[in-house]
Amino acid sequence: MSNALEEAAADFARHLRAERDVSPHTMRAYLGDLRDLCGYANEVGVSEPGELDVSLLRAWLARQHALGRSRATLARRTAAARAFTHHLHRRGLLKKDPGLLLGTPKRQRDLPSVLTQDDAARLLDKVDTQGPLGLRDLAVLEMLYGTGVRVGELCGLDIDDLEPARQTVRVLGKGGRERIVPMGEPAMRAVQDWLRAGRPALANEGSGPALFLGARGGRLHPTSARRIVHNRIAEVGQVPDLSPHGLRHSAATHLLEGGADLRSVQEILGHASLQTTQLYTHVSAERLKQVHRQAHPRGARDE
Structure with a gap:
């Protein structure tokens, strides 16, 4: 039998489907995150939306970190919690929005693999x-x-x-x-x-x-x-x-290597943010450094 907090999470799921333009992948991820949050809240005796506070949210995220979750997962779970508490605050189920007090873990941007x-x-x-x-x-x-x-x-x-x-x-x-x-x-x-x-x-x-x-x-x-x-x-x-x-x-990296500007590559790829496109400048820079280390007589690092 679900409690009031789980019912509020189900209401949030309906809100996401009806009112927000989120992808099916993001929907599944957010709902999984909220199930985990509700499960943790139940463990510590919280079953009402109004009982959610920043201490509980931080404790939940600390557990995720202790379990070895990646930075990307922690960042997404933080975003899911913030979206959920914002929804509860708008619905009048939370007097204050504790999600505003959560910091967002900095995601580690791994360099993508590309072809030469x-x-x-x-x-x-x-x-x-x-x-x-x-x-x-x-x-x-x-x-x-x-x-x-x-x-x-x-x-x-x-x-x-x-x-x-x-x-x-x-x-x-x-x-x-x-x-x-x-x-x-x-x-x-x-x-x-x-x-x-x-x-x-x-x-x-x-x-x-x-x-x-x-x-x-x-x-x-x-x-x-x-x-x-x-x-x-x-x-x-x-x-x-x-x-x-x-x-x-590979396409993005080769465009930049060929002299294309970031804004043009952003338009071609359909990135909403230029920051996403900037990742590829790091790819090009890393490859140039590798070439330099291999080819320049003083490029190799001391072993």
Whole structure:
């Protein structure tokens, strides 16, 4: 039997679904965090929303830290608690909002794995394009690397989103934000080859307007797209295994290495914050330092 605090958490879940534009992934994560918070509150004898205070929240987060949760998880759980207490305060269930007193753990930004430009060329030049699936797989790889789109965005593309004359594609990103992304000649050529000689062989009544199709003719699923990337990299060999997101990271890094400015890369990737895009400047800097250490006579560190 649920208590008042758990009922308030359920009400917050309904609020998230109905009123806030959050992704399914964020929804699942937040609700899991709040279940954990409610479970901890029950352990210490708190069952009413009005009994939540900053001491309880900090004690809960301290336990997470003691359990070895990552900085990213702690930051998300802090955000979930703050969103929850803000909701309770607005509903009149908390006189003061204790979430305002919580600090946010600084997230450790790990540098993403990326391909070198030679690796990217080796991968895309050696994909076996035999049959409709071969043509599709090359188009998928060229799109992911050539445009930097997210795998979910790629799978959501329709044929009409392409603008071959302008060599661009219309992409629906996070939060329903639409952007126009340039496509290079290799990506556009691979997609047009797929549309001409590959897609018709797989299309059926259920295909609809989807640009990329699975083997049975339905819209390509992100899980299948991830499998395509891993399998094709494995077939080529001598290329580090990456996910579709790794190809996106590679695209961003190579744009910056080629002289693109941060604002342009932000627009291409669809980042809401320039701070997210700035991560890739660190990637480029780390790679330059590695080259310097290996190539400069005074670049190596003393052992």
